[in-house]
Amino acid sequence: MANASICTIGDEILIGQIVDTNSSHISCALEEIGVKVTRMLSFGDDHDEIVKNLTNELTHNDIVITTGGLGPTKDDITKAALAEISGSKGYVTHNGQLKMVHEILHARGLDVLDINKAQALVPDTCEVIVNHLGTAPIMVFRFPRERFGHAVTLYALPGVPFEAIGAIPDIIKDVKEHNALTDIFHKCVMVFGMAESALSKEIESWEDSLPKDMHLAYLPNPLTGVRLRLSIYGGSKEEEERRIDDAFARLKPILGDKIYSYKDDTLENAVGSLLRGTG
Amino acid sequence: MANASICTIGDEILIGQIVDTNSSHISCALEEIGVKVTRMLSFGDDHDEIVKNLTNELTHNDIVITTGGLGPTKDDITKAALAEISGSKGYVTHNGQLKMVHEILHARGLDVLDINKAQALVPDTCEVIVNHLGTAPIMVFRFPRERFGHAVTLYALPGVPFEAIGAIPDIIKDVKEHNALTDIFHKCVMVFGMAESALSKEIESWEDSLPKDMHLAYLPNPLTGVRLRLSIYGGSKEEEERRIDDAFARLKPILGDKIYSYKDDTLENAVGSLLRGTG
Numbered sequence: 001m002a003n004a005s006i007c008t009i010g011d012e013i014l015i016g017q018i019v020d021t022n023s024s025h026i027s028c029a030l031e032e033i034g035v036k037v038t039r040m041l042s043f044g045d046d047h048d049e050i051v052k053n054l055t056n057e058l059t060h061n062d063i064v065i066t067t068g069g070l071g072p073t074k075d076d077i078t079k080a081a082l083a084e085i086s087g088s089k090g091y092v093t094h095n096g097q098l099k100m101v102h103e104i105l106h107a108r109g110l111d112v113l114d115i116n117k118a119q120a121l122v123p124d125t126c127e128v129i130v131n132h133l134g135t136a137p138i139m140v141f142r143f144p145r146e147r148f149g150h151a152v153t154l155y156a157l158p159g160v161p162f163e164a165i166g167a168i169p170d171i172i173k174d175v176k177e178h179n180a181l182t183d184i185f186h187k188c189v190m191v192f193g194m195a196e197s198a199l200s201k202e203i204e205s206w207e208d209s210l211p212k213d214m215h216l217a218y219l220p221n222p223l224t225g226v227r228l229r230l231s232i233y234g235g236s237k238e239e240e241e242r243r244i245d246d247a248f249a250r251l252k253p254i255l256g257d258k259i260y261s262y263k264d265d266t267l268e269n270a271v272g273s274l275l276r277g278t279g
Numbered sequence: 280m281a282n283a284s285i286c287t288i289g290d291e292i293l294i295g296q297i298v299d300t301n302s303s304h305i306s307c308a309l310e311e312i313g314v315k316v317t318r319m320l321s322f323g324d325d326h327d328e329i330v331k332n333l334t335n336e337l338t339h340n341d342i343v344i345t346t347g348g349l350g351p352t353k354d355d356i357t358k359a360a361l362a363e364i365s366g367s368k369g370y371v372t373h374n375g376q377l378k379m380v381h382e383i384l385h386a387r388g389l390d391v392l393d394i395n396k397a398q399a400l401v402p403d404t405c406e407v408i409v410n411h412l413g414t415a416p417i418m419v420f421r422f423p424r425e426r427f428g429h430a431v432t433l434y435a436l437p438g439v440p441f442e443a444i445g446a447i448p449d450i451i452k453d454v455k456e457h458n459a460l461t462d463i464f465h466k467c468v469m470v471f472g473m474a475e476s477a478l479s480k481e482i483e484s485w486e487d488s489l490p491k492d493m494h495l496a497y498l499p500n501p502l503t504g505v506r507l508r509l510s511i512y513g514g515s516k517e518e519e520e521r522r523i524d525d526a527f528a529r530l531k532p533i534l535g536d537k538i539y540s541y542k543d544d545t546l547e548n549a550v551g552s553l554l555r556g557t558g
């Protein structure tokens with residue numbers, strides 16, 4: 001199974017002015033294709049910090065995704081750090097991104113300054129996915145096995161949330177093309193009206209009876225109750241989903257109506273569905 | 280200046296089901312008393328991961344704050360990892376927290392199970408701050424200089440947001456008592472109607488003229504424009520705030536009405552204040 005680290009670069013997060021929402025969008029998308037996110041990390045706009053942290057993440061993961069640190073006033077820091085880590089001999093202009101810089105700024109009625117044009121300059125060690133939503137390109141660094149002891153790819157995304165989220169489909173497509181991924185299957189039941197501790201006691205023998213390859217997670221949320229999630233890595237979709245359904249069928253006589261949904265749902269939606277007779 | 284790392288423990292964050300908002304509340308509070316947050320980190324409910332990651336953070340920081348990983352169904356993992364890291368010889372019941380466990384569960388009309396009582400058990404190497412909002416205690420581990428080459432304190436907070444946020448005043452009080460802190464002074468101006476790149480070019484000579492000990496940060500936000508923040512570490516409040524005000528006074532003739540507020544403000548509030556004549 002491929003594993004991944006998601007890194008957020010920028011002082012805004014560290015000083016608490018902004019909450020990082022990009023990382024959870026990215027991890028949801030990775031999780032869906034069977035990539036295990038092992039760590040999320042935020043660090044500041046500082047050359048040495050970036051080099052030190054990224055080197056460490058590249059050493060321990062198959063995939064590293066960064067967001068942020070590519071704004072026009074700071075792009076030298078992250079880009080230069082990536083150039084250094086990847087042994088770049090110089091920068092090249094990516095014409096597709098340069099065209100996009102012009103289009104975006106013209107559409108906003110802004111002049112194209114040298115500082116804007118510089119955003120289309122990338123280290124000669126990376127591939128580019130054109131960012132259609134902003135001026136900073138999406139950079140893809142594929143490190144050969146020799147560099148970190150295993151093949152690892154780094155994707156550098158812009159930090160602006162709609163640009164980062166907009167880049168996810170392209171990143172996921174690339175990850176799927178370049179990694180031998182194990183499918184992951186999981187389903188959830190939503191339980192309301194029981195504290196996590198009482199629930200854990202109630203379903204103890206059911207939990208102990210689960211097959212070894214089936215993983216149970218308690219995901220408590222004060223607003224929606226406890227989500228119980230069963231996961232299996234590998235196998236065929238039809239077979240594994242049937243096995244998970246069987247396991248939940250054995251849970252039903254234990255918890256009864258305390259299970260209010262078999263979807264990732266809010267309590268309100270589930271109640272709404274019940275009232276409409278569609279639940 | 281003391282530096283800090285904020286760690287979030289739990290699979291919920293890594294799989295993207297939950298966005299981590301605790302860390303930004305904690306970093307805001309630390310920033311206000313002059314503690315520099317160098318990293319934020321999330322990792323899973325796994326013994327080896329917890330030991331490896333916390334050992335690394337303790338080695339590089341004066342203060343480590345963890346949230347999460349203390350739920351009744353998983354507390355053994357994080358607590359056992361902390362017991363191991365701190366060389367604990369065993370667990371002791373904290374009577375204040377045990378009393379709280381009873382009070383909280385009785386108030387909710389729930390029975391007190393052994394699994395709940397176990398939450399008041401803590402490694403004999405920690406101090407406890409009673410959590411008045413939940414059943415998991417707040418654990419404080421003070422590592423002597425010999426352990427990691429410098430004195431470092433770890434605060435383990437519960438992950439439930441209102442409990443974690445509720446613990447912040449006690450943590451901040453303790454941090455202030457046990458560290459020689461440098462005051463930090465900073466003020467912001469909010470600029471609207473200019474892209475970050477154009478702004479950077481416009482204020483280039485002003486930026487170059489800033490004193491060496493004054494740090495400028497661009498904090499862009501698509502909804503509120505760019506926040507320019509000037510910070511000084513150390514010195515006297517009156518003097519340093521006057522120096523920052525002077526620097527912003529020299530910025531005023533350059534940016535004029537593009538500065539819409541001298542507070543950390545939303546555009547809507549600033550416009551509202553202007554319309555009411557209170558801005």
